[in-house]
Amino acid sequence: xxPALAWxxxxxxxxxxxxxxxxxxxxxxxxxxxxxxxxWLSYVPVSVMAAIVATQVLRPGGSWMLTSDxxxxxxxxxxxxxxxxxxxxxxxxxxxxxxxxxxRYLLG
Amino acid sequence: MPxxxxxxxxxxxxxxxxxxxxxxxxIFMVYVPVGAAFGLAATAxxxxxxxxxxxxxxxxxxAGQFIGVAxxxxxxxxxxxxxxxxxxxxxxxxxxxxxxxxxxxxxRWHQVLLAHTLTDESFAVNIADARAGRAERxxxxxxxxxxxxxxxxxxxxxxxxGGAIGDPxxxxxxxxxxxxxxxxxxxxxxxxxxxVAGALAAAIALALSAWLPGQWPVxxxxxxxxxxxxxxxx
Numbered sequence: 001x002x003p004a005l006a007w008x009x010x011x012x013x014x015x016x017x018x019x020x021x022x023x024x025x026x027x028x029x030x031x032x033x034x035x036x037x038x039x040w041l042s043y044v045p046v047s048v049m050a051a052i053v054a055t056q057v058l059r060p061g062g063s064w065m066l067t068s069d070x071x072x073x074x075x076x077x078x079x080x081x082x083x084x085x086x087x088x089x090x091x092x093x094x095x096x097x098x099x100x101x102x103x104r105y106l107l108g
Numbered sequence: 109m110p111x112x113x114x115x116x117x118x119x120x121x122x123x124x125x126x127x128x129x130x131x132x133x134x135i136f137m138v139y140v141p142v143g144a145a146f147g148l149a150a151t152a153x154x155x156x157x158x159x160x161x162x163x164x165x166x167x168x169x170x171a172g173q174f175i176g177v178a179x180x181x182x183x184x185x186x187x188x189x190x191x192x193x194x195x196x197x198x199x200x201x202x203x204x205x206x207x208x209x210x211x212x213x214x215x216r217w218h219q220v221l222l223a224h225t226l227t228d229e230s231f232a233v234n235i236a237d238a239r240a241g242r243a244e245r246x247x248x249x250x251x252x253x254x255x256x257x258x259x260x261x262x263x264x265x266x267x268x269x270g271g272a273i274g275d276p277x278x279x280x281x282x283x284x285x286x287x288x289x290x291x292x293x294x295x296x297x298x299x300x301x302x303x304v305a306g307a308l309a310a311a312i313a314l315a316l317s318a319w320l321p322g323q324w325p326v327x328x329x330x331x332x333x334x335x336x337x338x339x340x341x342x
Contacts, residue, residue, distance in 0.1 A: 001153065003159075005184070006156075006159045007159070008186050009176055009180050009189055009190070010159060010162055010167065011166070012186065012189075012190045013163070013166075013169070013173065013193050014166035016193065016194045017167050017168070017169050017172065017193075017197055018223060018224055020194070020197050020198070020200045020201055020204070021200045021203075021204050021223040021224065021226045022204070022220060022223035022224075023204070024201055024204035024205035024208055025204045025207060025211055025219050025222070025223050026216070026223075027208075028208035028209065029209065029211045029212050029213075029214065029219065030212075033209055036338060038209065039338050040334050040338040041205065041209070041334075043302070043333060043338065044203070044206045045203075045206060045231070045232060045236075045296050046293070046296040046297060046303075046306045046309075047305050047306060047308075047329065047330035047334050048199055048228075048309070048326060048327075048330045049228075049232065049289060049292050049306070050293055050306030050310040051306075051309040051310050051312070051313035051325070051326040051329040051333075052289050052313075053293050054313060055317055055326065056289065057290075059317055060286075071283075072283065072286060075283055075286075075287070076286070079286075079291060080290050080291075080294050083290070083291040084294050089288070089291050089292075090134050090137055092287060092290070092291040092294075093288055096283055096286070097279075097281075100280050100282070100283035101279075101280040104280075
């Protein structure tokens with residue numbers, strides 16, 4: 001890859017990403033938002049996370065995997081349970097990755 | 109979520125930054141291996157060590173970087189690669205808007221810094237902390253900085269190691285990001301209405317995923333679910 005192309009991508013991505021992430025903060029942090037908007041925003045984190053998780057676990061790599069030997073789906077269960085009962089991110093991620101490796105090995 | 113710490117009655121900037129860095133430590137632990145996977149992918153696509161590391165330091169967008177580099181390597185078309193990464197990163201508009209009310213009165217330079225270190229993970233940690241009434245701009249900066257260091261460091265290590273560590277997927281790195289998201293999601297569900305919002309958003313995103321590119325299904329699913337839940341009688 002030519003240096004110009006690589007740096008073009010790097011600087012272009014840096015610019016787009018900063019604009020996407022900064023504009024709402026810069027614009028909205030000056031405003032008094034009505035309650036209904038606060039209520040709407042309160043549902044955003046859980047909605048985005050749930051949509052991402054569902055897509056990653058049921059459509060890993062971009063295509064449906066609705067089978068009982070889907071290691072992403074099966075490993076999600078211990079990950080969620082460990083987090084629910086320990087509230088430890090690291091514990092949940094470690095348990096999830098171990099379960100994922102074991103399942104992928106067992107399921108071939 | 110780490111155990112709730114007793115509030116320091118006279119916090120200094122340094123103690124707030126450190127508190128944020130502690131909150132963000134799990135993010136660091138995930139970003140190092142996933143960043144290393146990006147470093148490997150980028151060097152395989154023709155990036156140098158310096159370019160791969162600069163990319164992570166300046167862009168800090170996990171999936172967006174993978175997709176941008178892959179799109180450029182396969183098509184050689186810079187505009188197409190930038191559009192692909194922009195579409196993947198659209199959800200940050202929602203995160204940024206959600207964080208905004210918590211950044212009232214924060215100086216512009218500090219908003220730029222916080223915007224640059226806004227990722228899925230730093231956002232989830234900071235918004236939970238903000239809703240518990242504890243986050244302020246320096247603790248948020250601590251979360252962002254430790255995330256940024258993990259991602260950049262991981263990328264440099266992965267790019268430097270090149271083929272020496274082999275295929276990262278054999279270590280289960282494929283599941284590191286999903287596992288992080290699952291833990292973040294469980295942490296977000298504290299009420300029945302949040303569970304319903306999440307289920308609705310997930311169903312809509314999945315239904316649209318075959319038709320819409322990039323993260324559009326996630327964005328449309330989340331906007332629809334938040335709107336339905338706001339409009340629904342309590």
